[in-house]
Amino acid sequence: xxxxxxxxxxxxxxxxxxxxxAMYEQFESNIGKTNLQLTPDEESSAxxxxxxxxxxxxxxxxxSTGGIEGTEGEPEDLKFFVFxxxxxGEKPSVQIKFQDYPGGYHAAKATPEKRQFxxxxxxxxxxxxxxxxAPALMEQNGKWHDVFNRPQQITDxxxxxxxxxxxxxxxxxxxxxxxxxxQDETSAKELxxxxxxxxxxxxxxxxxxxxxxxxxxxxxxxxxxxxxVFSRIEMNSNAPHFHFRKTTHFAEYNxxxxxxxxxxxxxxLLKLHLDQRSQGFIGLLRNLFRRDSHFKVAVNQFAxxxxxxxxxxxxxxxxxxxxx
Amino acid sequence: MYEHxxxxxxxxxxxxxxxxxxxxxxxxxxxxxxxxxxxxxxGQRIFFNYLAVRQVxxxxxxxxxxxxxxxxxxxxxxxxxxxxxxxxxxxxxxxDVDAVLFVRMPKSSGDYWADVDVRLYxxxxxxxxxxxxxxxSFMVLNQTDSNSKNGDNFNNCQDLAGDxxxxxxxxxxxxxxxxxxxxxxxxxLDRVLDYLTTSITNLDREYAASCQERLLQLxxxxxxxxxxxxxxxxxxxxxxxxxxxxxxxxxxxxxxxTSGLEGxxxxxxxxxxxxxLDLKQQVKAAxxxxxxxxxxxxxxxxxxxxDRVGGYPNAYYEYLHEIRAHxxxxxxxxDEGLKRSWLYVKSQLANILIEQGLGxxxxxxxxxxxxxxxxxxxxxxxxxxxxxxxxxxxDMSYRELIQHRIRKQLDGLTPDETPLQISSCPSATEILxxxxxxxxxxxxGCETALENLxxxxxxxxxxxxxxxxxxVLRAEGAKTEWRILLEEVRSFVWQDEFEELGDRTxxxxxxxxxxxxxxxxxxxxxxQFLN
Numbered sequence: 001x002x003x004x005x006x007x008x009x010x011x012x013x014x015x016x017x018x019x020x021x022a023m024y025e026q027f028e029s030n031i032g033k034t035n036l037q038l039t040p041d042e043e044s045s046a047x048x049x050x051x052x053x054x055x056x057x058x059x060x061x062x063x064s065t066g067g068i069e070g071t072e073g074e075p076e077d078l079k080f081f082v083f084x085x086x087x088x089g090e091k092p093s094v095q096i097k098f099q100d101y102p103g104g105y106h107a108a109k110a111t112p113e114k115r116q117f118x119x120x121x122x123x124x125x126x127x128x129x130x131x132x133x134a135p136a137l138m139e140q141n142g143k144w145h146d147v148f149n150r151p152q153q154i155t156d157x158x159x160x161x162x163x164x165x166x167x168x169x170x171x172x173x174x175x176x177x178x179x180x181x182x183q184d185e186t187s188a189k190e191l192x193x194x195x196x197x198x199x200x201x202x203x204x205x206x207x208x209x210x211x212x213x214x215x216x217x218x219x220x221x222x223x224x225x226x227x228x229v230f231s232r233i234e235m236n237s238n239a240p241h242f243h244f245r246k247t248t249h250f251a252e253y254n255x256x257x258x259x260x261x262x263x264x265x266x267x268x269l270l271k272l273h274l275d276q277r278s279q280g281f282i283g284l285l286r287n288l289f290r291r292d293s294h295f296k297v298a299v300n301q302f303a304x305x306x307x308x309x310x311x312x313x314x315x316x317x318x319x320x321x322x323x324x
Numbered sequence: 325m326y327e328h329x330x331x332x333x334x335x336x337x338x339x340x341x342x343x344x345x346x347x348x349x350x351x352x353x354x355x356x357x358x359x360x361x362x363x364x365x366x367g368q369r370i371f372f373n374y375l376a377v378r379q380v381x382x383x384x385x386x387x388x389x390x391x392x393x394x395x396x397x398x399x400x401x402x403x404x405x406x407x408x409x410x411x412x413x414x415x416x417x418x419x420d421v422d423a424v425l426f427v428r429m430p431k432s433s434g435d436y437w438a439d440v441d442v443r444l445y446x447x448x449x450x451x452x453x454x455x456x457x458x459x460x461s462f463m464v465l466n467q468t469d470s471n472s473k474n475g476d477n478f479n480n481c482q483d484l485a486g487d488x489x490x491x492x493x494x495x496x497x498x499x500x501x502x503x504x505x506x507x508x509x510x511x512x513l514d515r516v517l518d519y520l521t522t523s524i525t526n527l528d529r530e531y532a533a534s535c536q537e538r539l540l541q542l543x544x545x546x547x548x549x550x551x552x553x554x555x556x557x558x559x560x561x562x563x564x565x566x567x568x569x570x571x572x573x574x575x576x577x578x579x580x581x582t583s584g585l586e587g588x589x590x591x592x593x594x595x596x597x598x599x600x601l602d603l604k605q606q607v608k609a610a611x612x613x614x615x616x617x618x619x620x621x622x623x624x625x626x627x628x629x630x631d632r633v634g635g636y637p638n639a640y641y642e643y644l645h646e647i648r649a650h651x652x653x654x655x656x657x658x659d660e661g662l663k664r665s666w667l668y669v670k671s672q673l674a675n676i677l678i679e680q681g682l683g684x685x686x687x688x689x690x691x692x693x694x695x696x697x698x699x700x701x702x703x704x705x706x707x708x709x710x711x712x713x714x715x716x717x718x719d720m721s722y723r724e725l726i727q728h729r730i731r732k733q734l735d736g737l738t739p740d741e742t743p744l745q746i747s748s749c750p751s752a753t754e755i756l757x758x759x760x761x762x763x764x765x766x767x768x769g770c771e772t773a774l775e776n777l778x779x780x781x782x783x784x785x786x787x788x789x790x791x792x793x794x795x796v797l798r799a800e801g802a803k804t805e806w807r808i809l810l811e812e813v814r815s816f817v818w819q820d821e822f823e824e825l826g827d828r829t830x831x832x833x834x835x836x837x838x839x840x841x842x843x844x845x846x847x848x849x850x851x852q853f854l855n
Contacts, residue, residue, distance in 0.1 A: 062757045140772050229743075231761060232768030245761050249747045249754050 003095040006265065007122055009157070010131030011148055015176035016100055018224040019131060020044075020081050021051045022258035030259040034302045035294070038262075039092060041082040048081070055225060056253050063231065063245045085266075086295065093295045096265075099125070115160070122161035127170035127265050130154060134178035134221070135230045135242050137198050138191065144233075144240055145198050155202040162205075168214050168320050170268040171206065172261050173199070175221040177244070180229040181311070182221060182256075188311035195219055196315075207316060216268060216317025220260040220307075227251035260307055264321070267303030270296070271323050335372040342376040356382065394517075397421060417451035422460065422524065423516055424448055426495065427503070429466040430484050432475035437484060437491040445493045454534030458494035460527060464512055465500040472504065536854045543851045550846070553839050566822075573818050574810055577680050578803065584676035585793050592669070592786040599778035602668075606661030607774045610654050614767045619650030620759050626752040636750035641739040643755065647763055648737035655730065655770070659722040662781055666720035667691055669785040673715065673792070681817035691716065705805040711795030718788050720781055729777060733769030736762045 008016045025048075027038045040048055058064050079100040084092025099121060122128060136148035145151065162169070173195060175181075181191040196203060206215045228251075231243040273289045273296075289296040303323055308314060314321060342349075351359060359373045360380050386394060397420065399413050417424060426448075428441065449457045465481040468474040481500045488498050496519060501508040520527075621629065621643060629639040670691040677683070678693065686696040698712035735741035744758045796802055812833075815822040 063761060140775065232765050234764070234768070243764070248744070249757070 002093075003097055004127075004265075004269070005097045005099060005125045006127045006129055007099045007101050007125045008129045008131060009101050009154055010129075011133065011150065014131045014133045014148070015224050016129075016131045017047065017051050017079075017081075018055060019129075019174060019176055019222055019258065019261075020098055021048045021055065022222065022224045022255035023262060024048055024083065025052055026255050026258045027262075030257075031302060032305070035088050035298045036302055037086060037088045037092075039084040039086075041084070044081040044083065047079075052253075059225070059227065059246060059251070059253055062249055063243060064228070065241050065243055087298060093292050098129075118157060119161050122157065125169075127172060127268065128158075129172045129174055129261055132173055132175040132195065132198075134175040134181060134191065135233075137175065137194055138181055139230070139233055139242075142194065142198060149198065151199050151202060155199075155205060158202060158205055162211060162215070165211065165214050168216065168268075168272060168317070170265060170317075170320070171215055171217045172264060173217070173219045174261055175219070175311075176224050177228075177230060177242075178221045178311070179223045179226065179247075182223060185310060188221070191221060191311050192219060192313055203315065212316060213319075214317075216320040217315040218264050218306075218321070219311065219313045219315060220257070220264060221311040222258050222260060223256040224258065226254035226256050257307065257312075260312065263303055263306045266299045267306055267321050267323055270299055270303055271320055274323065332375055335375060338372040339376040342373060347378075348381075356380070395420075413447060414451045417448055422527075423520055424457065424461040425464050425512075425516065426461060426493075427464045427466060428484065429468065429474060430477045430480035432468065432477040432480060435477070435480045435484060437487060437493065442491055442493065452531075454538060455527065455531045456494075459496060459523075459530070461495045462512075462516055463488060463493065463495045463498040464503070465498065466504075467500050467502045468504070469502065532854055536852070539851050539853075540848075543846055543848060546842070546846045550839055550843050554836070569821060570811060570814055573814070573821060574807055577810065577817070578806060581676070581680050581806070582797055584679065585673075585789075585797060588672055588676060589786070589789055589793055592782065592789055596782045596786040597779050598782060600661075600665050600781040602661040602665040603658065603781055604661075604778050606658045607771070607778065610657045611767060611771050611774075613654040613657065614651055614770070617650075617654070618760075618763055619647050620756070620763055623752045623756055626755050630752065636752070636755060637746050640746050640750070640755050640758070643759055644737050644739050644742060644762070647759060648734050648766070651737065651763065651766055651770075652734060655726070656722060658726060658774075662720040662722060662725060665781045666718075666785060669789065670694060670715070673789060684816040684819070685813060701809070705809055707799050707802045708796050708805045708809060711792045714795065715788055715792040718784075720784060725780060725784065726774070726777055730770045730773045733773050734766055736769075737766050 008019075010016055024038060024040055081098040081100070083096045083098070085094050085096055086092035101118070101121065133144075133148045136142070136144040158171075175191065175195065178191060181187045203217065205211065206217050227247050228244050229247055231245040233240045233242055235241070270289070289299075300323060306312070306321075357364075358371045359377055362371055362374060363369050364371070397416055399416065426441075426445065445457075448461065451457075463485075465484055467481050468477050470476040485498045485500060488495070497515070499512055499515060501512045503509045503512070626636075626639060626643070629642065630636050633639050633642060667690065671689070674690055674693040677697070678689065682697065683689070683693070685700060686693060688696050694712060694716040698709065698716045701709040701712060703709065736743060742762060744762055746758065747754060796806075810817060
């Protein structure tokens with residue numbers, strides 16, 4: 001089976017696993033009449049199930065505290081989440097592998113070997129998902145953004161990884177815990193604006209002449225729980241504690257737009273196929289869609305549902321995402 | 325005089341009660357004597373009420389209705405008068421009286437014009453200098469017969485009447501009459517009235533002419549004094565060296581003023597984006613107070629409130645209002661920090677101006693100095709006046725600068741705006757959790773918003789001082805206004821260089837203004853009341 005790799009960048013605890021949990025858990029209800037199904041492999045399923053229980057337990061109390069436990073992960077600890085994607089009731093046509101990429105790799109102390117490892121990881125991925133801690137970006141004029149989201153380190157990673165890029169790539173910015181900022185159009189616009197400001201250097205890199213035509217950049221703010229909003233930051237021993245609360249006392253787990261990153265991903269892949277590109281992993285895709293035209297139709301249906309308002313946006317590379 | 329006072333003192337217990345009563349006091353005819361006389365008809369000295377009496381007005385029907393209204397003013401006899409009676413006599417004669425009757429009862433045993441008589445006449449004479457008392461006074465010699473206590477004094481009356489001219493007691497007429505007989509007394513009155521009827525117009529005219537003359541004389545005297553006043557400060561000696569010296573000093577001051585003010589402005593500009601430490605400190609204290617003193621009720625209190633107001637939602641909404649009000653009051657603390665920092669900037673500004681000599685224009689310092697200068701500047705120096713008004717009238721207060729900008733953060737604690745509406749099956753626990761969360765969010769919101777405002781006082785101070793500098797230094801014509809101002813106050817600003825009094829232009833101006841005002845009031849046509 002074809003395997004597509006996606007790297008997830010972002011600090012531990014930011015909500016990457018929650019994002020995948022929501023994507024998987026809500027997939028059925030979000031895809032509408034599209035004839036697709038998403039199936040995690042056994043190990044991934046166990047982790048996601050566990051996380052789902054955690055998330056729902058979290059919702060039993062009115063308030064909760066979030067924070068970053070700076071996991072200095074090692075390459076061996078690398079977590080994979082593997083999903084099969086295919087037509088409903090059939091064997092998956094393609095395997096999508098999300099690789100969680102703990103913060104430790106991009107710490108300053110990383111050895112040249114580690115750096116190389118990361119570079120390879122990122123280079124072989126068709127898409128990179130950057131999970132952004134939205135409260136860190138938005139609150140208190142973004143004073144926690146650098147500490148939590150490490151935009152400069154991420155920029156440096158891309159500088160190395162996307163050097164001499166030979167084929168198009170998709171970069172998905174996925175702000176998480178962003179429920180508070182998607183309450184109305186004005187605050188959603190502000191989120192978008194702050195994202196642009198918070199990642200100026202990275203966006204400038206993508207916008208450089210060498211990468212502009214090869215990198216599509218999208219913003220997909222995902223409400224990974226839906227019913228929990230950021231409440232406040234309280235300082236405790238000089239460390240920020242991010243408090244969250246439910247929107248009402250009886251609110252339940254209700255993620256929103258969690259399938260959007262996947263929609264963008266498939267749309268990107270479909271477009272690559274349509275453009276008859278053949279470099280690297282794309283050659284595999286061509287075979288995939290050619291062999292399985294029903295799957296291609298389903299993917300097409302699914303892909304057109306990409307949102308482009310209320311915080312969602314295509315920042316560059318629209319051509320790489322144009323399917324109709 | 326001492327005896328008079330001793331009498332007041334000795335008998336105070338007898339008349340003190342009258343002093344506490346309302347005045348005037350109305351009394352019956354039978355009581356008149358005990359208020360005006362010292363003795364009873366039979367000579368007993370038991371009356372002391374008169375000591376508390378300033379004036380007695382006796383009103384009665386006058387049989388001679390054709391004459392009109394007549395007032396008889398009976399003055400105390402000379403020699404036995406009370407305190408101030410002599411003054412009162414003068415005043416009454418000078419202002420209220422048309423004719424004077426001097427009444428004298430010569431002793432039958434032999435009498436003569438004594439000093440006391442002459443003194444009384446002189447006193448009366450002095451009361452009205454404009455009109456000789458000879459034209460409006462009569463001497464009445466009270467003739468008594470042999471049946472009276474005094475005995476027959478007819479001859480003595482003759483003697484005195486004959487001798488009156490020798491004593492220079494000049495009266496219109498000397499009349500001898502037995503005043504104990506009403507008919508004779510009436511005759512005296514008739515003669516006086518007849519005289520007045522025929523002469524009063526002439527007397528008035530003469531009196532008015534005399535007053536007019538005195539007034540013109542006075543006006544003339546005032547003019548002479550005013551002319552002297554105009555000269556008293558001497559003439560300004562505009563020496564050749566005056567203007568170059570002023571110009572030199574002015575340029576120097578102008579340079580110092582511009583570099584001082586521009587320097588302050590640079591200092592404020594550098595700091596305009598940095599946090600104001602006074603405000604930061606107050607914000608920290610206010611936020612701590614908010615967190616410590618939340619005003620959030622406990623479960624028991626919520627239950628009680630629910631019972632009292634008839635439901636959890638009602639209790640919830642009430643608590644939202646209360647907690648919001650409780651929270652916002654903590655921010656009033658910020659006022660102090662804001663005011664302190666603005667006062668500091670004002671005093672920096674004031675010091676620059678004071679160092680350049682403007683401190684000599686007022687004794688006040690700091691912000692009051694700026695207020696005083698703003699008030700002192702004349703309208704004819706509009707740019708300077710506006711500049712000083714802008715800076716002295718601007719105030720930094722919590723209400724003006726901050727309140728409206730953090731108000732939004734309290735929306736969560738406003739029933740219609742709150743994001744946490746109460747559920748359909750509410751409980752005290754839910755209310756408490758909501759209140760705690762909303763309170764904490766409001767405090768966090770305020771803290772964040774205030775953090776963004778910490779530069780505001782510095783920015784506002786910079787803006788206002790820049791506005792001031794624009795008005796007083798950079799605006800077209802500003803330098804000219806400074807030149808005019810400093811030229812006027814040069815003897816204050818550069819005391820060593822310019823003479824003290826002769827050159828105190830402002831003082832001179834005030835002095836001449838005052839003289840002009842008096843001269844305007846003293847114009848001849850204002851004094852002319854007779855055509």
